[in-house]
Amino acid sequence: MTYQKLKGTADILPGESEKWQYIESSARDILKQYQFKEIRTPLFEQFDLFARGVGETSDIVSKEMYDFYDKGDRRVALRPEGTAGVVRSYVENKLFAPEYHRPMKLYYIGPMFRYERPQSGRQRQFHQLGVEVFGSKNASVDVETMLLALDLFKHFQLTDLKLVINSLGSNESRQLYRKELIEFLEPHFEELSKDSKDRLYKNPLRVLDSKDKKDKEIVKGAPSILDYLDEDSKEHFESVKRMLTAMTIPFEIDTNMVRGLDYYNDTIFEIITTNPKFGANATICAGGRYDSLVEEVGGPSTPAFGFGFGLERLILMLEHMGFDYPVSSLLDAYVVTIGEAVNEEAAKLTHELRQNGLSVEREFMSRKPAKQFKTADKLNARLVFTIGETELKERKVRVKDLTSGLENEVDLEELYTRFSEVYPTLLKSLEKEGE
RNA sequence: GCGAUUGUGGCGAAGUGGUUAACGCACCGGGUUGUGGUCUCGGCAUACGUGGGUUCGAUCCCCAUCAGUCGCCCCA
The missing domain is CATH 3.30.930.10 (Bira Bifunctional Protein; Domain 2)
Structure with a gap:
């Protein structure tokens, strides 16, 4: 590679x-x-x-x-x-x-x-x-x-979800808190993890959510930032909590x-x-x-x-959680070709069907019909249009509904020129009795 | 940046220090010359990540390297 x-x-x-x-x-x-x-x-x-x-x-x-x-x-x-x-x-x-x-x-x-x-x-x-x-x-x-x-x-x-909120307060109040936090942590400096030591002066708040076990222990006794909020921040946070509560949205404060x-x-x-x-x-x-x-x-x-x-x-x-994505495997028709001679007509047929809004795939590899039907089946095609040398000569195409198993034939020219009339009739003729 | 683990054909997956490296899936072809989930027969393929080394000989041993996966840090 x-x-x-x-x-x-x-x-x-x-x-x-x-x-x-x-x-x-x-x-x-x-x-x-x-x-x-x-x-x-x-x-x-x-x-x-x-x-x-x-x-x-x-x-x-x-x-x-x-x-x-x-x-x-x-x-x-x-x-x-x-x-x-x-x-x-x-x-x-x-x-x-x-x-x-x-x-x-x-x-x-x-x-x-x-x-x-x-x-x-x-x-x-x-x-x-x-x-x-x-x-x-x-x-x-x-x-x-x-x-x-x-x-x-x-x-x-999604389930198993949790909303967690906190307030960092204003920049000013956070500065104050920062200072207090450093003062609180300094006596424990030697016990802190390496990362936390680095962070103590650069960004002490980060020490708070350290994953280190010992850090966690130390941090437990740290002052809470919520106690340092100024009036505006306090009211802001209260307001947030009130609304969440009023709307019965579960949340936690960390x-x-x-x-x-x-x-x-x-x-x-x-x-x-x-x-x-x-x-x-x-x-x-x-x-x-x-x-x-x-x-x-x-x-x-x-x-x-x-x-x-x-x-x-x-x-x-x-x-x-094994989510089921909606499957959009819609294939309206698969065009089966039999014999090299029909290649060009198949191209035209495919094009006409698509021009009329259908999602269409066709055979390009000239495999034998049984294989082509198998593919149509695998692709979940609703209809199969079969065109072989006989059909080509008669200017017709065979149409099979893969769900009902019924097959009919339709005139190519009619399909090309009067699709909106021919197609619905065709579909109806392929429906199974009583369904 | 640190640690663990893995690396075989399109995919999944056996295996051995030594003539033609299993098998399954997928794909292709056949089973009275044009019709679909099954069955059956056959075929297919630039497969042992890469580069060194050990050895008479390595896919299997050693080293390095690259890549994947997972964990730590941190983050979404």
Whole structure:
């Protein structure tokens, strides 16, 4: 084998691609219900956009970015997530202008890239669906968007899901909390894991969701970020909780939940599967509020809320629960050819049938009729049109209904010129008595 | 970045330090010259990831490398 796909990439082949189409179109339907509009942004951007937007200290930027220099010596990066590019586009195209309806609700579906070791539910090129809402600080935006996420998963009949929320407060209150947290952790410095030691001063909140057993023990006694929220953040979070409760949406609060990306404030959330098969990949959807990113990227101060989830993981989940994808194997007709002489007429017949809206496949390999019927059967064809030298001479074609087993013949010219009259009659003649 | 495990024809899967490397599926052809899930007979194929080494000889032993899978870190 001369060439092979790069590590962490995948070919989505027929059989698999139908699943993707189904998921994407279902998701688009729901997004439409919620009045989200699609936005398509480039797969690569200036490196700095991601570095700044996602956060320099995040793992994504520090070690997982797929970046390179182009021929113009520009440092570019394949997008590791969707938000930064959408925010850039929002700002660059001035979508904050007064003529646009506010808030602006956008979604995207597409490939993302992260340079890391592939494993179950994780690839270097993977796909995410994400949404961003710009221009409203209203807590009901938080709630609506979380409900949308839940709704998307509900649509695929996913169970074992859990909505977990937390609040990071305002940037100011978080600074305060950060200081307190460092003070709390410092006495335990030597007991902390290596990763946590590194993070203590760079991004101490990350220590909170450390997977290390000892860290977890230490963190148990840490102050809760919720105690440091200022009045606005407190009320915002209360409002979110009230609405969720009023709508009887079950949720949990995890005060130790933080974000790998640095731009969040106030409400953050995750949707987690409790299915043990997922292990470290339990989080299937994550998002939250990011009120300062737009400004950070050069736009006017604009509150925003969004989330993203990985389609590979969604498909994996559906696989685990044995989801039945609706089969769309509709083949109206298979054209059987007998003898080389009919090749051209078969081409015409196939074309005419397709012009009249039928989904048609034909025989190209000139196999014997029995094999062709077998194929028609396998492809789940409704009808088989048989054309051989006899039919060609008589300008007719035999038509068999594979369900009823009945066969009839029809004049070729009539079929070509008066299809809408001939075809229904033909179908009727092939129906079994009493059905 | 770290660890474990695997790599045989299109797919699945046996196997051995030594003449022609099983089998199943799929595919193709035949079973009175033109009709469909079954049965039967036959055929098919650039198969032992790649590069070294050990050996008289390696698909099977050793090393490296690439790739897959899984786990850790982190994340979707």
